[in-house]
Amino acid sequence: MGPTRAQFIQYAPAALALASVTAGPWSALAAAAAGAGAWAAGVSAPALRSLIACGITASGCGIAAHQILTTGMNPLFALGLAVPAGAAALAHHRNTGAGLSVLPATTAAGQSSQAQVITAWWTEFISGPTQTEGRKLIQPGAVLAHLSLDAGDEHASFSGIITVPQGQQVRVKAADIASVYQIPISQVEMGDPKHYAPNALPVTVHLKRAPELPEQPGITAGAPTTPEDLWAAHVAVPDGAMPGTTLTLTRYDGPLDWEGIATRDRKAIGTVNLQALAGNLDLETIQIALAPTDKPSQMGVRVMREHALMHGTMLSHVVDELAMDSRGYVRLGTYIDTRAALVPLAQPGSGARHLYLVGGSRSGKSGILEQILLSAHRSRIGVILASPQAGTIAGAHLAAYCGDGLDEAMGALRLAYALMLDREARYRSPAFPFTDPLVLIVIDEAHMLLSVSSPYHAEAKAIVEQLTRRSLKRGIGVVLATQTPLAEDLGNSTVIRSQLLIGGGAVFLRCAKGQGSLVGVNAVEGAEGIDLSMIPSSWPGQYAKVADRDMSGLAAEASAGPEDGTFGLGYLLTPGSQAVQFRSLHLDVPPASLAGSQPPVAVEGCQAWQFREVITQTAVVDQRGKNLIGSLADLLTKTEQGPAPLPQPRAQTDPAGPAADGQELIKPRILELLREESIPMTAETIARKLGTTAKNVKPRLSELKKRNEITNENGLWRAA
Template sequence: MGPTRAQFIQYAPAALALASTTVGPWSALIAAAAGAGAWAINASAPALRSLIACGITATGSGIAAHQVLASGMDPLYALGLAVPAGAAALAHHRNTTGELAALPTTPAMAPVGQTSQAQLITAWWAEFISGPTQTEGRKLIQPGANLAHLDLDAGDDHVSFTGIITLPQGQQVRVKAADIASVYQIPVSQVDMGDPKHHAPNALPVTVHLKKPSAAPQIAAGTPTTPEQLWAAHVAIPEGAMPGTTLTLTRYDGPLDWEGIATRDRKAIGTVNIQDLAGNLDLETIQIALAPIDKPSQMGVRVMKEHALMHGTMLSAVVDELAMDARGYIRLGTYIDARPALVPLAQPGSGARHLYLVGGSRSGKSGILEQVLLSAHRSRIGVILASPQAGTIAGASLAAYCGDGLDEAMGALRLAYALMLDREARYRSPAFPFTDPLILAVIDEAHMLLSVSSPYHAEAKAIVEQLTRRSLKRGIGVVLATQTPLAEDLGNSTVIRSQLLIGGGAVFLRCAKGQGSLVGANAVEGAEGIDLSRIPSSWPGQYAKVADRDMSGLATESAAGPEDGTFGLGYLLTPGSQAVQFRSLHLDVPPASLAGGQPPVTVEDCDAWRHQEAITRTPMVDQRGKNLIGSLADLLTAAQQGPTARPQQSAQTHPASPTGPSDGQELIKPRILELLRDESIPMTAETIARKLGTSAKHIKPRLSELKKRDEVTNENGLWRAAA
């Protein structure tokens, strides 16, 4: 097939020049120059038409001049023939004086900032879209669809124009985005046209991006970049750990050693899933520490290559700080930002506080318990210690009563419960401060007493539930330590853990693999995403030293330093806050040597303390784990009957009858409470007596006693359990 129209227009001057070489060198030279010029500047169609006309005129003049000279005529005639050629050249110059350079084929080559750009845009629009045009055989996209109100926006990295496609009244715009893109040789995505539904049919706005600014480079996962960029790309996104936040660095010593503040505009950040945050930043959870600050909309963040708490804090250097302050707090360790880590043991004017401690073997749990015993001793707080695993607590001599071993530990629990009942009997309307000392009931390895496999499961569970619920306002706090946060370690009791967390602080240390998750069924508010099994048993690099037989830093003659293991490293949680990384104080000497040679803090002289030997041997529930002794009088009665007289034996020996044994032998008050709570409907005293198989004369006095203790209510002779 032959050349296209465009090819003919472009190559005609050169072809004409080539053909004219046989008739005249000057005319050939003129035509060749015209074709070469058109080729070089990629001239538009009007310019090519002008050049062709100029080339034809010049060629004809050249042929005529050549013939004149060849025939021997006067050379002046040949010179006169140059006049038409010059006129043609002047006409071509006039035709192309206002002509612009061609629009670049790609937006990136567009001349930026030239005023002629708008004229060139309009020329292309008229040439290919709207007309009028003199190009033969061209089909316009929509004749008459002119581009009005042209506005050009040109910068160093972008070129775009806007306008309105206008047609006479009664016509409709049919120009499409693909048509405009084909004319200006750009992607269709760079053409934005208005919605015809929202504009007149004959006027449609259009925006064309001839050159778009290069998009900001996307942050690829694993590519080294600044912490702010990593934060914006992975943490602050909607599915990130802290959506909508921005990071401001306060210290930067490398990509794995920096500190900053995360801020959310006018919104509280709340709790943060530490595991999600570590995943966003492609780090281990131990390398990240969060530190809540005063503003709810801000959170301190720290990323560590070498852990800030690796070298620990020695206990012997801060003995004076161990005593409880005026607010009831003791120092338990050091936070990741070097601030003292404080936990409450008491709240002046309100009673005691609980402490929940979780940590596996060799995690530093015993060291924290020893430190708590020492702090209690220096704060003049009495301690009842229950240690089912004998000989594990070095500071046991600081306790007023120590149950060392499984049976003795159960006895210590009974004594703590008896002291609570005693104080309830003596302080019906407690007024603080107590004249009696504060007491801590410390339960180490609590799972040995509370788990279902324990022979004391039912009794220990019932006692600990009551202690965690009722003891704080009587000045008795519970310090409970287990090896895992699993519900099984607490006898599958949600009451115990919830009351411990509400009533004080919590310490979470390293646990065995698969047993340290604080999510799912073991969720703890404020500790979302923490997996205690991810805390390593030794610092990074220690494994390599052992594997390579590298003994540097592992001298056998010197005492083990804190950096030789992660003992005491974990998270500290106080009510209403975020769990924060901390490390307990390093105990380099026995706690008894720091006690100053003073004897243990004793418990007040009371009935429960005076009968401690009988009480520690007296079971307080029946074989079903029900009917926990509810008053000191009932407890002392059971204790006087001897350690083998279980409450359920009297019911088996003496069948229930109107003439049965006294209520002290039957322990009728717990049965009354259990009945009223189970039935959940009001009953008369006679109905209660009939259901319990006894007489009303035994029931009515006990109901009156329970009413004085606000455990039951009476409305028009109908009794029900208090809410």
């Protein structure tokens, strides 16, 4: 069997080199014949050029050897001419080789190892020094240091650091290395020069890649699989949750455990529909947490396999952070990024703050209220507690006044309203700081008082609307808790919820299915798309334990741990921001045990507080149950427990008589009354005290106001 075409191309120049010593000029004919045969066999252009060069070298050596022998010189000189011919044959052999697979393998007989071969090729073609004349090196002096190999049955690669002398810069490119080792450029990985010294650059060369694994079932070729690809394909599209954004990963521990920053080019991202985002990423809403950054064009995104707040934060560990700081904030829990979750109870120099709390049964709402009572106690803030469902707040004794039960809770609301009227009478122009302490009105299960089915619906709704509107600048804040965000729980009053959200913040915990949506008529700015019913009652994996009758870790004597339920897990919303996932502090100890020996913070000894017993039993609306009593004096008159004799109403005369209700007679009497009482009054109260009708009084009040003799604020008239 004759030689193959590849063997002919590789070994023909060597035969020509040996024959040139004796054949003389005839070797040129043999070289020409070999080149013609190679061309006819369809050899590549580089191999053909190498073969011709080798043949010319061999021919030249043969002619010189023939001349030496014919002149009678020493034959050893003719034999020495075979050396350059052999070198040309070796160079041709290298140029036509198929790669490292044809290089000599490692043997015990002292032959070159694979590392030596790699280094030899690097030295020969890239760095030098080289013995091949006429070859131009890629970068002389660019040695390959710290060479390491990684070879197996399915792969082979080497890595090292390209190093040049100090003061020079590495100029070797990936394409240069690929051409030397005859591999695709995609198999050469070089470091970014911006991150390394100019004279040192790491490189990894994959001589042989492992075969790609077959596609997994269910994964379509070309479908996005990385978080960045999924984001670009589903979230950043025009109909996605965050159109026009790009995702930059900051941490990646798997497809269900990563963090990143979503960025929109020079445009604010705005509020994000969390439910839509979860749909785009094919996840549950509980697995996604958003964290606004300092830049409106960026939003932090976190995807979790195991929730970061599963193990909770113990109340006893952060008890020192419960007291109000100089900005008026207290710690309520922990954000998803482990930062402290703060809410304001006051704003120094401006008054108090509201808090809106939503949470169903077993969601942790009572625990947050107990924590607020403890924070108020440690911050020396007075508390009036209204708890329609008796016995639900363990820290109720920390309040200065507790209305426990439906009727008593309504009495607490009346007392809070009377306290606001009292402060309005004493602080006509709010001046801070108050000499009176800050006060929180805590209303638990507010739907039992405000819903249409409540016997106190009209009165409670009127009081809470006025408190949320007018109490902040008098140093009185409202903490209102309901079981759902539905409008019915607030007596169908849009005023109450809007004032609560504007005047402070909101906490949203788990609600019953179908009652936790914050979209539609229950929309809350900054919490778009959140469905509180999607917060699970237990962490992933707990249902499986119950189904499998797995009793491990359920010691009968051990106290419940934070991971036993999602108590206190929800969203915290502060004005002007996005709702952020957080979890309240875990009550590992009774809050009362952390209160110390200090007594409850007392409310100031004002008239409203002195007559609190009768005020809590007296309705503050008229007989129709609609119009509120507008002043503390009127309220005390109704209770018949006033601190001083009230002026007797003048005898009522015929409203139609000109002597009784003439214009010139009523105006002086109105001015006299307002100056004597020194408290604001409604038009109805003025009419009753003057023994006439409001129809006759209101036009006169308007005329006196035009003369700047009296003023009107929120329907309350007083002398200028």
